[in-house]
Amino acid sequence: MTRFLLPLGIFALLAVVLAIGIRHSPEKGVIASPLLGKPAPAFVLPDLADPARQVRSDDLKGRWYLFNVWGTWCGGCREEHETLLQVHRAGVVPIIGLDWKDDDGQALNWLTQLGNPYQSVATDHSGREAIEWGVYGAPETFLVNPQGVVVYKHIGALTPDTWTHEILPRVSGAKAGSSS
């Protein structure tokens, strides 16, 4: 008579899946990036401060850096700005900004008024570069290692908590590992 137990068994399996689904749902907004563990896209982009100059990924080879996608139109970017300034002051990792689909004048204003945490800011008027990085909503922040590989991605406003618990350990852990 096991066949009459079959529906119950299937339902039990389903209940487990649903329970896992609920447990995961708070972080559901985050879609894992296929870029993780892969080389970061190479880029040569105009510099916000001086469009005649370029921000190039090649110049960043051999160093850790944070790649932060932002825009003056984005609320979360305003929210995380203070954290970015703290990261900048800590001086552990340089931050490269990508000013996504934004007005240069407004972006420069923003940086003068709120302070500039970036080593340099590249501009992306067309939105093409953001697509290369798989960005689907600003702000998003990528951590790239000296080999040019994306090791971590944070979606949404960066918080001091993320910085100390997710980003800093990855960078300092690796640095300690290589120096010892």
Place this chain on the structure above:
Amino acid sequence: MRPLATVLIIATALAVAVSRTAFAVDPTELPTPALQARYLALTHELRCMQCQNEALADSPVGLAADLRREVRDQLLAGKTDDQIRAWMSARYGDFILFRPRYSLRNAWLWGAPGVLLLIGALVCWRVVRNRASLLPGDQEPVEEDGAR
């Protein structure tokens, strides 16, 4: 976000698209009807990343417009549909594909209808065989239902 979320929830009311407060109207057209048809098909099976459950073709979001432009440019550059799909999922993951890949890890999903049909056929065969064997012992008359 709260009002949006609550409204999404009424979704039992088929609030399919309650988040679709607007929709995209994108009048740019590709030079040949064949390309345009492929463009429409592709943008309908690629997902808008920021939306509830909406195709690239219908989404008013800025990123969706950028991705539509990307699809157009790549079609004009002579890329195949598969190349474009692969390009998209290399950047956004399989989440962007409304047509799940035909891959080993999705085998259970694509296989499910076929497996279910096989099981169903097996069940039908066994039930009919058993019932046919019971027929000689079943003398109960069948009530007329007015149809035949």
Place this chain on the structure above:
Amino acid sequence: MLPELGHFALILALLLAGLQAFFGIAGPAFARDRWSGAVTSAVAGQAVMVATAVACLVASFVTEDFSVAYVAENSNSALPLFYRVTALWGAHEGSLLLWILLLAGWTVAVVLGSGRLPPRFAARVLGVLGLVSFGFLLFTLATSNPFLRLDPAAADGRDLNPILQDPGLAVHPPILYTGYVGFAVAFAFACAAMLEGRLDQNWARWTRPWTTTAWAFLTCGIALGSFWAYYELGWGGFWFWDPVENASFMPWLVGTALVHSLAVTDKRGLFKSWTLLLAILAFSLSLLGTFLVRSGVLVSVHSFAADPTRGIFILVFLIIMIGGALVLYAWRAPLLRSSAGFELGARESFLLFNNVLLVIAAGTVFAGTLAPLISDALKLGTLSVGPPYFNPTFMLSMLPLLALLSVGIHANWKRGRLGDSQRVLLYTLVVAAVLGCGWAFGLYARGSLLSWIGATLAIWIVLSSLVDPLDRWRRGLTLSRAVLGMTVAHLGLALAVIALTTVQSFTIERDVALAPGGKATVGDYEFRFEGVRPVEGPNYEAVAGTIVVTRHGAPVAVLSPQKRQFWVQHQVTSETAIRMHRGNNLLLALGEDLGAGRWSIRIQIRPLVSLVWIAAFIMAVGGALAASDRRYRTARAAVTSPAGATAGQAG
């Protein structure tokens, strides 16, 4: 004061539902007939309390009491009275209350219609319904109380989501929920039979009209939802295989299977345990839909405020109700045996195939809907499943179903020989294939295989369904309502099939940019844009475009799609302009202002799309006809026998 009264009434309703469940289930179990007798009073009391609670919330909406959080979030002083009432089910909390109200309504209907039922059986049915109601009331009170106050009160409300300010949405949720909740009755009948330990053909006869009625409501509800999505959302689609749509479609598919398997159980005493399982399944899928939609496990993608506590509550409720019913099933179903036999070509076989195929279709939709969740749980990565999966896999089980339908309705019970019908079926198939060819390749120039198959199957169903009824009519014989209802529902299905395959194959969709005076030709039609003008509504501002439509120079219509900006939520919605012309639905929607008077405009021509909804309505009418058959109102004389005895004898 009113909200507190409503809250209090809801608490009383919870207590009464508890009593109803206790008396209804414990009374017959311990053979205390006085307990069983008390159930009806509990039902009545609960219904009054639930109605009071709903009335209090409606009153708060109508009197614009913005000290009630739910009212403040879903209404506004500028909102027209009509929408202030329908805002009741404009969000999660209130729609739950509607669910509970409708369940109370169904329960009262069961009391009124249960005169013929053995008293103990009736008590058990009501007891199970009480349990369902108890769960939902507890859920509402514990996690989603609509009567919570704001302190201080809001000065004005945040308004009902503009997209819900539409007459379609006023009627759609109540009808859809009536269908969902109606399956609770079939579920309760199934549980009662299992508690009783016996199930005879009378059981099927009692259950049939309830199930068919619920099915008819669900059919209407789904169609209305799809219609609403089509004209209100502006993107012109009417079915997207969205998790939320699927949540209503799966119970429909299983409910359709149930309606058919009940026929076999009723007529032949066969498929008893299978029918029980379907009754459990149909309601389980309704509950599961509620879970998926309200817990946020599936819909959430980005910045979606999911509420895990609600999810956990519903999951526990789900496990108790469905798990409990399935344990009962595993225990009792083996007792149900039948020694009735039939041949391969008999009607029983075809109804078996119908059931298996419908359940497979539901299983396929289920797999696709839950795939993102399963894939995530098994750590296989994120995944999206959309129309490119659902369309072909759904057809895989639907096409055989449609092909078997015509033969099935001509098959005899028990015996496999078709006799004269064989010739009739062959002729009608040939005629259908020829007409289908004309339909797909003649009427619509760019023929497609799908539309040919769809048209052929649909025409075959129409012709073969009509042969017998017309013959009886010619001979002056009457048709029972059950048979008439079945025929009407099958004709509705055929219309839906031809409409769906046609619209799928021949839709034309174009987005154009037009300056005033500009023209676009789409299909046979020419569209001339005359410009836009401002319009003011009660709580929104809008621009309305004027577009003159002609066909080969002859005027067809002047259409005026709008783009509305609502004052309170600053949300922009699109009011499409739709006109039916020669079976084609012309849909126009305004896009963006491109500057200098130029606008982007979406033009869609969907042939026969209206027929999809009309067909669904016809199916529902068929269901209503069948449910009203006299047969169900007269009890059969057959003796009801305990399960043990049933197992021994035929039947």
